Amino acid sequence: MKLLLLLGFLIGCYAATTRQERRFPDEFLFGTATASYQIEGGWNADDKGENIWDRMTHTKPDVIKDVSNGDIAADSYNNYKRDVEMMRELGLDAYRFSLSWSRILPNGLSNKVSEAGVAFYNNYIDEMVKYGITPMVTLYHWDLPQKLQDLGGFANPLFPDWFEDYARVVYEHFGDRVKHWITFNEPREICYEGYDTTTKAPLLNATGIGAYLCAKNLVLAHAKAYYAYKNDFAPSQGGQCGITISVNWFPPLTDSEEDQIAAELYRQAEWGIYAEPIFSAEGGFPKELSERVAQMSMEQGYPRSRMPEFTDEEREFVRGAADFFGVNHYTAFLVSAAKDTEFIVPSVYGDTGAVTSVPDEWPKSASKWLTLAPDSILNALTFLNNKYNSPVFYITENGWSIRYEDGLEDDDRIRYYRAALESVLDVLDAGITLKGYMAWSLMDNFEWMEGYTERFGLYEVDFEDPARTRTPRKSAFVYKQIIKTRVIDHEYEPERRTMTIDDGK
Numbered sequence: 338m339k340l341l342l343l344l345g346f347l348i349g350c351y352a353a354t355t356r357q358e359r360r361f362p363d364e365f366l367f368g369t370a371t372a373s374y375q376i377e378g379g380w381n382a383d384d385k386g387e388n389i390w391d392r393m394t395h396t397k398p399d400v401i402k403d404v405s406n407g408d409i410a411a412d413s414y415n416n417y418k419r420d421v422e423m424m425r426e427l428g429l430d431a432y433r434f435s436l437s438w439s440r441i442l443p444n445g446l447s448n449k450v451s452e453a454g455v456a457f458y459n460n461y462i463d464e465m466v467k468y469g470i471t472p473m474v475t476l477y478h479w480d481l482p483q484k485l486q487d488l489g490g491f492a493n494p495l496f497p498d499w500f501e502d503y504a505r506v507v508y509e510h511f512g513d514r515v516k517h518w519i520t521f522n523e524p525r526e527i528c529y530e531g532y533d534t535t536t537k538a539p540l541l542n543a544t545g546i547g548a549y550l551c552a553k554n555l556v557l558a559h560a561k562a563y564y565a566y567k568n569d570f571a572p573s574q575g576g577q578c579g580i581t582i583s584v585n586w587f588p589p590l591t592d593s594e595e596d597q598i599a600a601e602l603y604r605q606a607e608w609g610i611y612a613e614p615i616f617s618a619e620g621g622f623p624k625e626l627s628e629r630v631a632q633m634s635m636e637q638g639y640p641r642s643r644m645p646e647f648t649d650e651e652r653e654f655v656r657g658a659a660d661f662f663g664v665n666h667y668t669a670f671l672v673s674a675a676k677d678t679e680f681i682v683p684s685v686y687g688d689t690g691a692v693t694s695v696p697d698e699w700p701k702s703a704s705k706w707l708t709l710a711p712d713s714i715l716n717a718l719t720f721l722n723n724k725y726n727s728p729v730f731y732i733t734e735n736g737w738s739i740r741y742e743d744g745l746e747d748d749d750r751i752r753y754y755r756a757a758l759e760s761v762l763d764v765l766d767a768g769i770t771l772k773g774y775m776a777w778s779l780m781d782n783f784e785w786m787e788g789y790t791e792r793f794g795l796y797e798v799d800f801e802d803p804a805r806t807r808t809p810r811k812s813a814f815v816y817k818q819i820i821k822t823r824v825i826d827h828e829y830e831p832e833r834r835t836m837t838i839d840d841g842k
């Protein structure tokens with residue numbers, strides 16, 4: 338008995354020390370992420386053109402929960418030096434942000450480039466580079482120029498050309514300093530939420546049709562921008578270009594065959610229709626889902642599938658067009674087979690025949706879709722790694738929301754980040770090539786349809802204050818400590834809450 342106790346004690350010590358010693362490699366990039374419309378403001382500064390979020394929030398203000406908009410947001414247009422100061426306070430290796438297309442090209446097309454728009458991003462990038470912070474730049478994070486939306490946006494067959502033209506302007510102006518490019522942020526949210534439903538601009542609600550049309554043109558646009566970089570800029574600029582896809586984890590609720598099939602179809606609809614054409618060996622849309630949509634379309638009386646096909650040439654062009662796979666990961670849902678009666682009109686999730694649920698015991702954030710699901714980063718990345726032949730990964734977003742009233746003591750967020758980063762260490766231990774982690778978000782910002790009611794920031798922003806004062810939350814000190822020590826110390830309690838800029842940054 339005594340011997341067993343001693344043995345137990347020794348194993349316990351061993352587990353504790355190995356856990357303690359798990360370190361993030363020095364070259365692993367720790368950063369934070371933001372997006373142009375959510376932080377910049379300056380919606381009509383200089384010659385900036387109108388985008389689809391300007392148009393929607395100005396003409397249909399009621400669709401935003403608190404009837405707010407991003408006209409000023411965190412006013413990073415004027416506060417960019419403070420933003421970079423916060424990056425230095427945290428000791429970030431990298432910062433992921435997006436460019437506003439209509440700030441650079443006021444008309445959407447590249448015949449006219451805004452000097453003021455280019456100057457703003459030059460200043461922002463120069464300020465980061467000056468302090469050794471690696472810029473990671475997203476070309477498109479949801480703010481399409483309105484003039485292009487008027488022509489159908491992502492549904493117009495010329496969209497891939499427009500995007501390539503814009504990408505070339507961007508590489509030309511910023512590629513001397515930017516070596517990490519992300520074409521699109523979250524195709525599912527662009528195509529499904531914006532085109533298939535009414536949960537993001539431009540509120541098209543073309544249910545069961547919009548997402549698939551958009552998906553095809555989006556991946557073609559991505560490939561065009563990728564090859565423009567690869568062929569004409571990478572040889573002299575030497576950077577990398579990838580895409581960021583939202584990949585939450587979707588395991589089956591039970592081991593039943595129905596639930597397993599439902600979960601696979603659900604994953605194909607969530608991320609497969611965007612990832613498969615680029616990262617799979619075969620290319621094109623996922624096989625099971627496309628067969629299913631074709632069959633359902635026929636039963637619903639359509640003369641052809643609601644999901645378009647790729648020509649052989651298009652399929653080959655898109656396949657393999659990425660240097661890395663950016664993953665935005667937040668949570669998990671359990672998937673089960675739906676009853677036949679659950680979907681009345683044709684829709685993407687009707688096509689999957691699947692519904693999701695979340696166990697009561699997973700801790701809840703301020704966002705109804707976001708819970709703390711155990712091991713979801715490891716599960717999602719292991720799945721992707723096996724399915725897509727071990728690409729290079731970055732986690733380009735991961736984070737937790739609270740309410741403004743919750744203030745600066747964001748212990749729930751700290752619990753979330755520690756759990757997520759343990760899962761990141763599990764991914765590294767499994768030998769998966771994951772090169773960086775961007776926390777969402779550097780600061781509170783305009784959370785789309787939720788306005789300012791959900792706060793994701795390591796720094797709180799006071800949106801009542803014209804100066805948009807930023808104040809570090811407790812989690813900012815914890816994240817800083819992890820970046821500095823490259824270790825997750827679960828006991829660490831930040832005592833003194835004054836931010837300083839440490840040496841070297």
Ligand SMILES: *[C@@H]1O[C@H](CO)[C@@H](O)[C@H](O)[C@H]1NC(C)=O
Pocket residue numbers: 535542544682
């Ligand atoms: C979107 O389309 C669906 C199905 O056609 C319809 O039931 C719903 O009312 C529409 N939503 C809005 C906000 O227009």
